[in-house]
Amino acid sequence: MMSEVPTILVCEDDEAVRCGVVDTLSFAGYEVIEARDGREAMDKALNASYRLMLLDLVMPHHSGFEVLQSLKKHRPGQAVIILSARGEEADRVKGLTMGADDYVVKPFSVRELLARVDAVLRRTVERPAEQGKVRCATGQLDFARMQMILATGEVVSLSERECDLLKYLSANNERAISREELLRHVWGIDPKNLHTRTVDMHIANLREKLGDKDQAVIVTVRGKGYMMILCDES
Template sequence: MESNSILIVEDEEKLARVITLELEHEGYSTTAVHTGKEGLNLAESRNFDLILLDIMLPEMSGLEILRRFRRKDAVTPVILLTARNEVPDKVSGLDLGANDYVTKPFEIEELLARIRVLLRYRREESAPADEVLHAGDLSVNLLTREIARDGVTIEMTPREFDLLVFLMQNKNQVLTRDQLLENVWGFDYMGDTNVVDVYIRYIRKKVDLPFSSPLIQTVRGVGYRMKGS
């Protein structure tokens, strides 16, 4: 079986070397570069299964790389590596389409766990070309990742998309926060548990608030349910 390929964009060469050795020990194929421009060029010119992207880079920031890369590729998982603890950087990265982030210094086992989760979901995401989910007047094409409600196109980040898809795949069922964490973020998720409520709020702003009839229901003390026929 061919190994997963991972691009490492990290200007701290010693850290990049440590990550490279650990990933290769786990059986991954790696490519490491140390500047923003090199990272963007490789990300756009070659196919990788996952990208580890530092935010603070010479020549071009990681957030700028992410912004440009997501114009062409909305699927490849991206994990941000950052020494910053400020919330705005993390929020900006997620808004631009990052799938996850790890704050330095981090334990390599934490990074490996997050990589495993994202690669597993990428393998499970494949769907037939004509598979389209519906909930009322909301539709999601699993192949093209196009979302529309009542003829209006809706844009979402990769994580928002994954959460919406899981809700629609289980429409009219009450899903607990634990179920959503396990199936959208993965068994190995190590972040805040209130992330479910945060992302439900994000997608509600896009699929419910602009329209007259809300589709996502809160079931108090339990979780959430997607209405729809």
């Protein structure tokens, strides 16, 4: 059980909606920080200390997309749930592709909001705030340079999608992640009623690039999906 009470940043310019969300979260036991417009949201998103941000898309001064883009550049491990009246698929896909963890369309119920908040906090409880380089059994991943330095000294280039997939897996180190979750958060698409082997194909290609013949880095978890195993940096 965590001793620290999670702090949640609520970025919403509609006062009635913001107050309702803040009251709901406070009553549920969370610490809450408020941002009333895009300018305040941008400042607190980059400088405040919090575990999760609830982000409206349409705000004055800076849109939610602008805040999210800047946040993911400077604090790539930060958890975000988008709150918006925009229910169009294009906006959902864009938000998830840019790095949001979930997307809740207004109007939403108190129970739904709290369930989404709890789910994201549980998923990201051990997510590192920053991922530059990580070590695994076959070498070192350098996300900034988009490459893998194998134990043999060979340098292997990685595509942007491969990097995104490895970042998500490594951010959830030693947790089995379903193909559906990977499609939603790495590819930004709704996996419902979608039959595709794109995740498995990417994993197979990555194992070859990482020299992971024995699945010491990316493990197949039967009935679950895939799990990444990183080396202890200490």
